[in-house]
Amino acid sequence: MQTVAKTPAPPYYAVIFTSVRTDGDNGYGEAAARMLESASKQNGFLGFETARQEIGISVSYWSSTEAIKAWKENAEHRETQKKAKGWYSSFRVRVCRVEKDYGF
């Protein structure tokens, strides 16, 4: 069961990945699970949230831009990124600095 990610006090970083899927799985489900497992082992990984209806939104949280860059350049992740054009009809990646947060 997913929950709201338990992140530390700001500042930290978020990568917002918004996408529209193509039809069919095409190996996506397995690759997504493997990428989350791999990301969560990276230095500086803080948490992950995801949901999909008409569009998908996945947010990963990181301690620094260096940690984000290291994950982007991870060899297995790079191989998987090459498949993006088969899985998504469009996507956008937004790298953000989280400046404040609140909630309950």
Add this chain to the structure above:
Amino acid sequence: MQTVAKTPAPPYYAVIFTSVRTDGDNGYGEAAARMLESASKQNGFLGFETARQEIGISVSYWSSTEAIKAWKENAEHRETQKKAKGWYSSFRVRVCRVEKDYGF
């Protein structure tokens, strides 16, 4: 039909709202639609993306932190915020500066 939000070149701002809903609608659906309509008329509103499965993730995009503050303090929005404890078992609001983006 939702699409990936068409945002301008960074920097701009994102508010990531992650939540777990309580059972039942309790007026949520109507209020959510009304708040999106109202937000989209605010100065500095750039776009909106939302999806919900186990958790909900809604991201609104803004031109400045002043625009975010003005929306947070909007009278109708403040009234609606008071109902949050009935709609959500937990939520987190994260205010972010989008530093770069890419995609197709």
